[in-house]
Amino acid sequence: MTKQKEISSAVIARLPRYYRYLGDLRDNGVERISSLELSRMMNVTASQIRQDFNHFGGFGQQGYGYNTEYLYAEIGKILGLDHKHNMILVGAGNLGSALIKYMNFRNRGFYFKAAFDINEALYDRQIAGIDVYPMERMASYIRDYSIDIAVLTIPKAQAVKVAEVLSGCPIKAIWNFAHTDLNLPGRIKVENVHLSDSLMRLSYEIHRYEESVSEQNSAAQAEEN
Amino acid sequence: MTKQKEISSAVIARLPRYYRYLGDLRDNGVERISSLELSRMMNVTASQIRQDFNHFGGFGQQGYGYNTEYLYAEIGKILGLDHKHNMILVGAGNLGSALIKYMNFRNRGFYFKAAFDINEALYDRQIAGIDVYPMERMASYIRDYSIDIAVLTIPKAQAVKVAEVLSGCPIKAIWNFAHTDLNLPGRIKVENVHLSDSLMRLSYEIHRYEESVSEQNSAAQAEEN
Numbered sequence: 001m002t003k004q005k006e007i008s009s010a011v012i013a014r015l016p017r018y019y020r021y022l023g024d025l026r027d028n029g030v031e032r033i034s035s036l037e038l039s040r041m042m043n044v045t046a047s048q049i050r051q052d053f054n055h056f057g058g059f060g061q062q063g064y065g066y067n068t069e070y071l072y073a074e075i076g077k078i079l080g081l082d083h084k085h086n087m088i089l090v091g092a093g094n095l096g097s098a099l100i101k102y103m104n105f106r107n108r109g110f111y112f113k114a115a116f117d118i119n120e121a122l123y124d125r126q127i128a129g130i131d132v133y134p135m136e137r138m139a140s141y142i143r144d145y146s147i148d149i150a151v152l153t154i155p156k157a158q159a160v161k162v163a164e165v166l167s168g169c170p171i172k173a174i175w176n177f178a179h180t181d182l183n184l185p186g187r188i189k190v191e192n193v194h195l196s197d198s199l200m201r202l203s204y205e206i207h208r209y210e211e212s213v214s215e216q217n218s219a220a221q222a223e224e225n
Numbered sequence: 226m227t228k229q230k231e232i233s234s235a236v237i238a239r240l241p242r243y244y245r246y247l248g249d250l251r252d253n254g255v256e257r258i259s260s261l262e263l264s265r266m267m268n269v270t271a272s273q274i275r276q277d278f279n280h281f282g283g284f285g286q287q288g289y290g291y292n293t294e295y296l297y298a299e300i301g302k303i304l305g306l307d308h309k310h311n312m313i314l315v316g317a318g319n320l321g322s323a324l325i326k327y328m329n330f331r332n333r334g335f336y337f338k339a340a341f342d343i344n345e346a347l348y349d350r351q352i353a354g355i356d357v358y359p360m361e362r363m364a365s366y367i368r369d370y371s372i373d374i375a376v377l378t379i380p381k382a383q384a385v386k387v388a389e390v391l392s393g394c395p396i397k398a399i400w401n402f403a404h405t406d407l408n409l410p411g412r413i414k415v416e417n418v419h420l421s422d423s424l425m426r427l428s429y430e431i432h433r434y435e436e437s438v439s440e441q442n443s444a445a446q447a448e449e450n
Contacts, residue, residue: 020422108421193420195418197241201238201304202414205398206414209414
């Protein structure tokens with residue numbers, strides 16, 4: 001049993017943000033940073049930062065601050081970014097193509113190896129150097145090329161069937177952009193990016209804010225009368 | 226003061242998912258559904274569903290189940306989806322273009338009106354019928370065309386400057402895909418979609434799972450010896 005086992009998902013969810021800030025600091029030549037400075041940049045409390053880091057052994061001495069390079073590398077290791085990940089794209093439409101062309105993933109060790117689509121017209125083309133194959137070849141490709149992650153950018157009507165096929169493959173994770181929830185065996189990890197859900201939360205925030213402003217205005221008017 | 230004020234962000238974050246499931250049920254002709262049936266579909270407890278809905282007045286009678294159409298419409302109203310939202314795209318690259326072409330947003334009342342980019346080569350083209358303009362025109366366009374939401378699909382180096390310009394505009398919200406956090410006045414709501422963060426969380430889950438499996442194997446082997 002390692003220490004990491006009991007770490008809450010809230011702490012984990014914050015790690016990529018720490019990693020992002022520390023990467024920026026490192027790129028800007030900042031060698032050491034205190035939890036207080038980091039907390040001001042990130043708009044969280046210094047105590048939260050120290051608590052979060054204590055889950056992983058603390059990473060450095062208080063007073064002296066943290067070594068930026070070391071902390072960046074350590075959090076990267078916790079996130080598994082010291083490993084290379086082979087990915088396939090399932091659904092070579094607009095969003096999928098954009099993800100392939102987004103080079104930042106490659107910088108973090110995530111490599112698209114191939115794309116799969118039901119559209120025959122795509123098979124003789126490449127997307128940023130990546131070949132597009134028929135869906136029927138997906139399962140054997142995963143086996144032959146040690147694919148870790150399948151990125152699903154397909155309509156939700158197709159997602160259930162594709163998830164069934166993937167359930168039988170030695171895939172480790174699915175990055176799901178299809179607008180539906182997937183049922184998969186526990187060994188296959190799923191991270192959902194439901195863009196419409198995100199836009200709806202934004203819509204809620206807009207209207208909640210407008211209501212509160214209009215209520216304040218009414219209250220102010222009522223007081224005047 | 227309305228009831229909605231005290232609703233936790235966790236409840237709000239769940240509303241789009243309810244909306245999605247209820248939309249599917251409605252499309253499949255299901256007129257009524259009990260909290261128990263819904264809970265099984267959504268893999269949450271019926272008690273959580275009832276608690277969540279109670280924040281908004283309950284939406285229906287227990288025992289009889291919920292009227293799907295009514296519940297769908299009511300949650301849509303809470304999410305502000307009974308309003309139309311005008312959006313602009315800032316950064317007409319691959320990801321931005323894919324978002325414009327994604328028609329589902331339009332079905333939910335979110336309309337892209339224009340795109341803005343620093344790349345002059347894009348100004349005489351359209352993306353799915355949407356014109357691309359120089360960045361300098363953004364602020365006046367927001368004023369002239371009652372834009373609610375700016376969708377930021379620009380590199381993080383540009384995002385800070387664009388956010389400064391947007392701070393002075395009568396914009397209500399920013400849907401931020403730039404890989405950085407934005408500092409904006411409280412009246413402007415921000416929803417971040419940090420794709421790399423999401424991919425890193427997935428990477429963490431993969432490696433956490435692999436470690437736990439290898440620990441179990443070691444423990445089993447130790448017992449055998």
